[in-house]
Amino acid sequence: MGSGLDGGNKPGHRFGTMLPEWLEKILILQDRDTRKARIETQIRHIPKEVSVCEEKIAQLESNLELARRLVQDLEVKRKGLESEIAAEENHLNRYRNQQLQVKKNDEYKALTHEIEGVEAKISNLEEAEIQVLLDLDEEKENLEKKDSEFKEEVAYQQNLIKKLGEREINLKKDLAEAEAEVEKARSESSEKYLKPYDRLAKTLKPPVVVPLRNQKCGGCHLKVSSGVDSEVRAKGENITCDNCGRLLYWEA
Numbered sequence: 001m002g003s004g005l006d007g008g009n010k011p012g013h014r015f016g017t018m019l020p021e022w023l024e025k026i027l028i029l030q031d032r033d034t035r036k037a038r039i040e041t042q043i044r045h046i047p048k049e050v051s052v053c054e055e056k057i058a059q060l061e062s063n064l065e066l067a068r069r070l071v072q073d074l075e076v077k078r079k080g081l082e083s084e085i086a087a088e089e090n091h092l093n094r095y096r097n098q099q100l101q102v103k104k105n106d107e108y109k110a111l112t113h114e115i116e117g118v119e120a121k122i123s124n125l126e127e128a129e130i131q132v133l134l135d136l137d138e139e140k141e142n143l144e145k146k147d148s149e150f151k152e153e154v155a156y157q158q159n160l161i162k163k164l165g166e167r168e169i170n171l172k173k174d175l176a177e178a179e180a181e182v183e184k185a186r187s188e189s190s191e192k193y194l195k196p197y198d199r200l201a202k203t204l205k206p207p208v209v210v211p212l213r214n215q216k217c218g219g220c221h222l223k224v225s226s227g228v229d230s231e232v233r234a235k236g237e238n239i240t241c242d243n244c245g246r247l248l249y250w251e252a
């Protein structure tokens with residue numbers, strides 16, 4: 001049966017067969033309508049693609065902000081510890097001065113006790129400060145890394161947005177061209193054939209004008225009745241698939 005060339009949707013092949021003129025014109029219109037719809041879909045998707053990029057940028061900004069705040073918090077903590085240490089050192093000096101002036105042994109001992117307490121406090125604070133400084137180093141390094149990653153990624157996303165804008169402009173040009181081609185095809189078809197085509201195109205998924213092969217509709221791929229099959233083979237006009245309602249034609 002099949003020559004091996006059959007089954008393709010290539011216009012060259014399809015239009016190479018002997019089709020009635022009206023049908024060829026409707027098929028040309030269908031091709032152009034399909035192209036137009038495809039361009040419209042692509043244009044419709046662009047704002048979504050742009051907002052995906054914008055969301056990524058916002059996410060990067062908030063990640064970076066988080067890393068920056070971590071560093072700031074640690075710096076505040078460090079300053080706090082430094083002034084606590086300074087205050088304790090003042091205490092320490094005061095106690096030491098007092099100790100030089102006391103005469104009684106028990107007063108001297110009491111001050112020694114105070115001094116030891118303050119020294120322990122300072123040592124704890126200094127240990128905490130060292131930990132903060134280590135954390136600070138780590139977080140600063142992290143921030144620097146994030147900052148350069150951020151710049152790279154933001155530039156990438158911004159470039160994508162720019163490209164999407166250019167794509168939109170080109171697609172709109174293509175759409176205008178496709179619309180003009182659709183109009184041209186419509187003007188070359190008669191109302192008699194446009195009406196049923198438009199009616200089907202409004203409710204069914206394209207293509208709505210499809211070939212019949214091996215008694216199967218090229219749209220829904222279901223078997224049509226033998227009555228429909230013979231009418232299509234006889235090249236009748238306006239014969240529709242009894243399953244999906246698409247307009248059927250015979251290619252051979």
Ligand SMILES: [Zn+2]
Nearest residue numbers: 217220241244
């Ligand atoms: Zn069908």
